[in-house]
Amino acid sequence: MTVIELLKQRRAVRNYVQKPVEDEKIVKLLEAAVLAPNDRLREPWHFYVLRGEAIERYKEAARQFLEERFPTKPHLVKDSLAVLETTPLIIVVTSDIVEGDEASSEDNEYACACAIHSMWLTAAELGLGMVWRTRGVGLVRDRRSYDLIGVPENRKIVGSLFIGYPADEVPATARKPLEQKVTWLNELKA
Ligand SMILES: Cc1cc2nc3c(=O)[nH]c(=O)nc-3n(C[C@H](O)[C@H](O)[C@H](O)COP(=O)(O)O)c2cc1C
Numbered sequence: 001m002t003v004i005e006l007l008k009q010r011r012a013v014r015n016y017v018q019k020p021v022e023d024e025k026i027v028k029l030l031e032a033a034v035l036a037p038n039d040r041l042r043e044p045w046h047f048y049v050l051r052g053e054a055i056e057r058y059k060e061a062a063r064q065f066l067e068e069r070f071p072t073k074p075h076l077v078k079d080s081l082a083v084l085e086t087t088p089l090i091i092v093v094t095s096d097i098v099e100g101d102e103a104s105s106e107d108n109e110y111a112c113a114c115a116i117h118s119m120w121l122t123a124a125e126l127g128l129g130m131v132w133r134t135r136g137v138g139l140v141r142d143r144r145s146y147d148l149i150g151v152p153e154n155r156k157i158v159g160s161l162f163i164g165y166p167a168d169e170v171p172a173t174a175r176k177p178l179e180q181k182v183t184w185l186n187e188l189k190a
Pocket of ligand 1: 010131133135173
């Protein structure tokens with residue numbers, strides 16, 4: 001498969017069958033991640049691999065978070081948590097914070113985004129489904145996930161990757177035409 005074919009095939013997969021992901025495949029995802037480009041080779045990432053009981057504890061933290069956030073919407077809380085019943089693997093990705101250097105900290109996050117995309121493509125190649133979550137049960141912006149997982153102060157959570165064997169086929173998502181997103185410049189006005 002060519003890279004462009006793989007890019008077209010990759011989807012955000014949110015539903016999984018109840019089957020564990022083999023250790024060898026998890027290692028392949030992590031090996032792909034650390035090949036990502038990163039400024040000055042800081043290798044600014046860390047990966048927390050959650051399975052089994054760890055996911056049960058994560059689910060409890062997510063429940064608390066959602067109940068606080070949506071106190072009048074119990075159905076929303078219940079529906080949002082349902083995905084955690086069938087997710088066999090969560091990889092929480094952190095980016096190193098460079099104290100007193102906002103630009104480097106920002107570049108570190110870009111590098112982590114590259115690493116996550118490499119994992120996403122590798123997951124697709126291995127027949128796994130994955131989604132990068134930041135909102136809701138992604139718990140990216142909630143203190144609870146830091147405490148639960150033991151993420152130190154100098155690392156920022158940039159994504160929770162939910163991974164498993166896909167339960168269904170996910171239709172392709174549309175993209176706007178390039179003309180709306182690209183400006184070709186052969187000469188500049190100013
Ligand atoms: C930075 C980032 C954060 C995302 N956060 C969420 C999320 O919290 N929940 C979710 O269901 N999907 C999330 N997604 C997945 C997108 O919704 C998904 O990529 C988009 O709908 C396009 O679908 P596709 O990936 O299948 O092309 C996120 C994607 C990115 C890149």
